[in-house]
Amino acid sequence: MLQHIIQLLPQVLVDGITLGFVYAVVAIGYTMVYGILELINFAHGDIFMTGAFIGSGFLFLFISLGLMSSLPALLVFLIVIILSAMITGGMGVAIERVAYRPLRKRNAPKLIALITSIGISFILEDLVRFIAEWKTGNYIVTAPSLFNHTFTIDIHSIMPFFNNAKFQSSFIVVLVVTIIMLIGLDLFVNKTKWGMAMRAVAQDRETASLMTINVNRVISVTFFVGSALGGATGVLFMLQYGTIDPYIGFILGIKAFTAAVLGGIGNIRGAMFGGLMLGLIEMFAAANLSTLTGGLFGSEYKDVFAFIILILVLIFKPEGLFGKATIEKV
Amino acid sequence: MTEMASTNHFLEVKQIESFYGQIQALNGVDLYIDKGEIVTLIGSNGAGKSTTLKSISGQVQPKKGTIHFEGKEIHKNQAHQTALLGIAQVPEGRRIFPRLTVRENLLVGAFAVKDKKAIADRMERVCGYFPRLKERMDQPGGTMSGGEQQMLAMGRALMMKPKLLMLDEPSMGLAPIIVQQIFDIIKELNKEGMTILLVEQNAYQALQIANRGYVIQTGNIVLEGKGSELMTNQLVREAYLA
Ligand SMILES: Nc1ncnc2c1ncn2[C@@H]1O[C@H](COP(=O)(O)OP(=O)(O)O)[C@@H](O)[C@H]1O
Ligand SMILES: [Mg+2]
Numbered sequence: 001m002l003q004h005i006i007q008l009l010p011q012v013l014v015d016g017i018t019l020g021f022v023y024a025v026v027a028i029g030y031t032m033v034y035g036i037l038e039l040i041n042f043a044h045g046d047i048f049m050t051g052a053f054i055g056s057g058f059l060f061l062f063i064s065l066g067l068m069s070s071l072p073a074l075l076v077f078l079i080v081i082i083l084s085a086m087i088t089g090g091m092g093v094a095i096e097r098v099a100y101r102p103l104r105k106r107n108a109p110k111l112i113a114l115i116t117s118i119g120i121s122f123i124l125e126d127l128v129r130f131i132a133e134w135k136t137g138n139y140i141v142t143a144p145s146l147f148n149h150t151f152t153i154d155i156h157s158i159m160p161f162f163n164n165a166k167f168q169s170s171f172i173v174v175l176v177v178t179i180i181m182l183i184g185l186d187l188f189v190n191k192t193k194w195g196m197a198m199r200a201v202a203q204d205r206e207t208a209s210l211m212t213i214n215v216n217r218v219i220s221v222t223f224f225v226g227s228a229l230g231g232a233t234g235v236l237f238m239l240q241y242g243t244i245d246p247y248i249g250f251i252l253g254i255k256a257f258t259a260a261v262l263g264g265i266g267n268i269r270g271a272m273f274g275g276l277m278l279g280l281i282e283m284f285a286a287a288n289l290s291t292l293t294g295g296l297f298g299s300e301y302k303d304v305f306a307f308i309i310l311i312l313v314l315i316f317k318p319e320g321l322f323g324k325a326t327i328e329k330v
Numbered sequence: 331m332t333e334m335a336s337t338n339h340f341l342e343v344k345q346i347e348s349f350y351g352q353i354q355a356l357n358g359v360d361l362y363i364d365k366g367e368i369v370t371l372i373g374s375n376g377a378g379k380s381t382t383l384k385s386i387s388g389q390v391q392p393k394k395g396t397i398h399f400e401g402k403e404i405h406k407n408q409a410h411q412t413a414l415l416g417i418a419q420v421p422e423g424r425r426i427f428p429r430l431t432v433r434e435n436l437l438v439g440a441f442a443v444k445d446k447k448a449i450a451d452r453m454e455r456v457c458g459y460f461p462r463l464k465e466r467m468d469q470p471g472g473t474m475s476g477g478e479q480q481m482l483a484m485g486r487a488l489m490m491k492p493k494l495l496m497l498d499e500p501s502m503g504l505a506p507i508i509v510q511q512i513f514d515i516i517k518e519l520n521k522e523g524m525t526i527l528l529v530e531q532n533a534y535q536a537l538q539i540a541n542r543g544y545v546i547q548t549g550n551i552v553l554e555g556k557g558s559e560l561m562t563n564q565l566v567r568e569a570y571l572a
Contacts, residue, residue: 200427200438207425209409210387212442
């Protein structure tokens, strides 16, 4: 049994890391907004989904314009992901402006904002479904592929107890781009003036405003950054997994949120780590559950496995693995 | 029109009424400050001192009344707008950003300043007043002692280079020797030209350094006068200096 698990490990790592980085970037969107507004922005998963659809829309557009054959794939990819990120970033800002800010102004209870975000989540799903069906006749869309060259890591010949791992070229793209986004965001939050303002507002909004910080503008910036990253990750997901539908944001959103909780909600580096961990656990479970349980549970139970881990972590460490340092209020 | 109606005082608060939801905290507060003064606002717990400061700084918007600063109407401003005009408030309980470093806490005060050189100069000045901060630049604000946090909170406000500095109970919970240091620095700042509005429960020390003072009770100003006059006033002696 152990031998079997070890054999599969290289592939588990490849798949787990890919999925884990996707979770990590989406988790950041949840954790940033929670850090500032104490709001679980349920619509964030659907921003991710919308990014996937906008990205594939651009790809179809480029194909119909005949640009695909004349431009290098990497350039097309960069144009598409940047445009999609800008659009979803703008959508995040707009949603905050129209739906959350008026509630904040009236000091509405947090629960109301939470329910509003669920409503927005449904609106986005239906809107995307409507447009997808109208344009393609089906709400499940198979996206054009850009990077589908398959590579094999021939680790078996060096270490015979491992099986070889396979991946598509899109894996490298996902990996490189998510890592760039994670490092970029970390630098933004920790090294720039606006990142500092964001942290200040998250820690004490009232006092930040006494220090000339326009809190509403900082909140807009937060939504823009989180939603742009979420949308860009949607594009990566679309390239990596090929088929998308308007409901991919729901499950993935819940898992990314789980990752954020795992890392300590509000903690950005925690969310990165939580995402990676969840991706790895999930892929490990998918590959080995059947072996581990003697065929009783198949790989389709991987989600349950991931959530059991979450529950265990929360029982023993309710503030998450990297919980926020406690704020002392005088 | 309202601009014309205001007088020549540096800050002029007229008949403001402020609320928290349905609860009325101020019932028509009047006060003014002239340039270069130290004015103190004293009163017991819950009298409305903090609410008065918050109304001036824009954290609470008064429902009635007016506030003018340098002739400009500011009572409808949001807090950051008033701060940009040059009014800094050191809040009650210091309200340091606990997970920002000391340096970052100070930099937040200079958020609106673009010129790097100006920021560095201000930083140096603040460290001149509070040398302790200089040794702790990279420590999280939340790990500092109460006295150090008060110094940081004042330093952070000074990074704004304010025209009017409002301090809300800076001596609260501090050892007498630290309180003395803080009051010395308040005096020094004032000597250098800074206008100061000082809220205190520690009435004796506040009245000693103030040009003028106001006494507030349940949302009303009940007394005003020179610092020395208030110090000898019968009511003040009984209620606040006992
Ligand atoms: N956030 C708040 N919500 C409701 N009532 C408040 C709030 N802050 C202060 N108050 C009430 O307003 C009145 C004035 O409070 P405050 O200005 O803080 O007094 P002081 O600073 O003089 O101790 C008190 O009765 C207090 O209970
Ligand atoms: Mg108070």
